[in-house]
Amino acid sequence: MPNNKTDKKKKKKLRQPMPEQKPEIRKHNFEEVPLGYSLEAAQEEASRCLQCKKPSCVAGCPVNVDIPGFIKLISDGDFSGAIKNLWGKNSLPAVCGRVCPQEIQCEGLCIVGKKGEPVAIGNLERFCADYAREHDSSEMPPIVKSNGKRVAVVGSGPSGLTVAGDLIQKGYQVSILEAFHKPGGVLVYGIPEFRLPKAIVAKEVNMLEKQGVKLECNQVVGRSVSVDELFEDGYDAVYIGVGAGLPRFLGVPGENLIGILSANEYLTRANLMKAYKYPEVDTPIPIGKDVVVLGAGNVAMDSARTAMRLGAKRVRIVYRRSRQEMPARTAEIHHAEEEGIEFFLLTNPVRYLGNEKGKLTGMECLKMELGEPDESGRRRPVPIKGTEFLMDTDLAIVAVGSGANPLLTESTEKVKLNKWGYIQADPETGKTTQKGVWAGGDIVTGAATVILAMGAGRKAADSIHDYLSWGW
C-alpha cells in the first residue's frame, strides 16, 4: 500500500468487506460463514478509525471496550498488545466480535458511520482474538494464588464465565455448576456452529480451567443441590447466571402435534447434541421439507438457517410485525435472505393442522396490520378480519421468545423475583435480596445479549470481591 497516506486525504476509504462462504455453498454445510479478515485487511480497516479524542463508539459498548486503543495497536502491528487491551474489558472478544449487535452498539455510534460505513469494530475485535488464538496460544492471564475464599457460579453462559474469570484473577476459588453436560450456555446449545464455532467456546472455557476454575457439569442447581446447600458446603458467595431458559409457545390449538418444536429444543438437538451429524451421533432431529419458523429474532434466524442446512426445500420466517420491528442482528437477516429464506411478515398463526397420525401438516394464519405503539414502543400488530389463509408445513419451529425458568428460583425463597419470574437484582452490583447471592444475565434482564450478560457478570464480580473483602 504505497500511496496509503495520500489516498486517505483524497477520498474516504471504504469499509473492508468480510470474506464469506458463498450462499449456495454454505447453505449446505455447518462451517462458519464469515471467514475473518486477513492481516492486511485488518490493518487497512484499522486505519479507517479516526482515533477520536472523545470516542462515541465506546459509549455504545456495554462494557466500554477501549476501541480506539485496541484499533491503534492493530495499526501498529502490536497484536499481542491489542488482545491484552481487549481482555482488559472483555474476556470473550472472539465471541463478541462475532455475535454482538454492533449496528446498535459500538458501530452504531461510530463517527465515521455518520457519513459512510462505520469502522468494522466487531470484525477487528474478532481478528485480534482469532490472531491470538492461532498464533500465540501461550498468551494467558496469570495464575493467581488462592485467598481461600470460595465462590459458586451457577450456569456457564457468558455471564457465569465472566464472573468466574474475574474472580479467579482476584484470588478466589471458583466452581462453575452447569446443568448441561457441556459448558457455554447459549453459546454452545443455542448459537449454531456456522455463526460461532464451538471450538472457540471450548478454548475460552479451557483457559478458565487452566487458571484454576473448577467446572462441575451435570449439576442442576435446585435439584442436584440447592443454593442454601452451597453455603452449607462452604461457599462464601453464589452467583446465579442461569439464563432465560423457558421456551414460549403461542398457545394456539394443535401446538402439541409432532413436528412443532420450540427453537430451544430444535437448536439444542442441532448444536449441543450435534444432531446435524446424525446418524454419526445418536440424537435425531426432525428434517422438515417445508419449514416454518415463527418469530424474527436471532433465535429465529438461527433456526431457519439450520433448517435450510439440514435439507429443507423451503424455509419461511413468519412474523406478526413488519421488517422494521424484526429484532435480529442486521447481519443475520441479511445472511438468511442470501441463503434463500423467505419472509412472511405481518402474518400470525391462529391454529395448527395435523393428520390422523398426530403429525403437523399445516397452519392457519391471519394477515396483520400495524396499529398504535405498545409498551415496547413498537407498533402493535392487529389482525385483519377475514384474511385467514392456509400454509402447508411439516415442521414448525417456535422462536417467539423465552421466559424465566423457575427450576432454580422455586428453591430459593429468599431471592425475590419480579412479576415475570426474573430475579430482582441491583443493576449496579447484581446483589439479590438474599445475602451472599448475586444474579445477572438473562435471568435478571430477560433474554438480552451476550455482552450485556458479560457486563452484568463483571459488575457482580466486583461487588462479590467488595463483599468478601469488606462485607455486604
Add this chain to the structure above:
Amino acid sequence: MFKIIKREEMANGTVILNEIEAPLIAGKALPGQFIILKANELGERIPLTMADTNQEKGTITIIYMVVGKSTAIFRDLKVGESYQDVIGPLGKATHIEKIGTVVCVGGGTGVAVLHPITRAMKNAGNNVICIIGSRNKDLLIMEDQMRAASNELQICTDDGSYGRKGFVTDALKDILESQEVAQVVAIGPVPMMKFVSLMAKEYNVPAMVSLNPIMVDGTGMCGGCRVTVDGKTKFACVDGPEFDGHKVDYDELMFRLQAYTDEEKSSYQAYCQSQE
C-alpha cells in the same frame, strides 16, 4: 464418569439392571425422581427412573428395557465401565402420605419405576397392594423386591404362564370391587396407564401415573416433553413425571412417542449390524 459396579440381565436379557456410582445423586434422590444418562461423547440423553438408591454405598440402580440404539449401547456397557454423564435427580418426587389402602400397578419395566414408590408408600404406613404384570413369566421382573416392598403382591401374565391369566386391570377390578381403596398408582406402557386410570375413575378412586415422553434436557428448557393434562400443556420433566391419571391425554402422548420412529428403527438396525 459414573462407574457401573453391578450389572444383571433380567427377562431373558431384554431388561438390564445397572448399579452405578453416583454419590451426590444417591444422597438426594427421592421416590419418583429420574435421571438422564449419556453413555459417551456421541450419545443421546436418555431419561430413566431410579429403581433404587443406596446412600451408604453412594449408588443408584436403573432398570431398563432394551428398545433401541441408546438402550442397546447401555446394555453393552460392562461392569467397571462408565456412563460419561448422569444428571439428576430430576422431576418432582412422589407425594407420599398415609392415606389407607394404596394399589400399585406396574407393567413391563414400569415395575422398576414403581419399586421405590411402593416401598415409600408402605413405609409411610399404608396398606399397599401391588399388582405386577407382563406378557409371560420370563418377562416378569423384580418379583421378590416387589413382594418385600408391599403388603400383598398379585401377579398377572397375559398368557397365564405365571400367576393369574389376564391383564392387570382384571386384578385391579376385583380389588376395587371388594374393598375401599384410597389411591391407585399406575406405571407402565401408556395404554396400560390409560386403562388402569379409566378403571379407577369408574370407582371414583384417584389415580397417579408416571409419564415417559421424549426428553432432551430434563430441566424445563426445551418443551420437548410436553403433555396435556386437564387440557393444559405441562412439561413432564419439571411439572411431573407424575400426574393425575384421570386428566392425562394418553392418545396425544402415544402419538408424541412416535415422533422419531423411522430414525429409531434405522439407527437400532445399524447398531445391531455393527455389533455382529
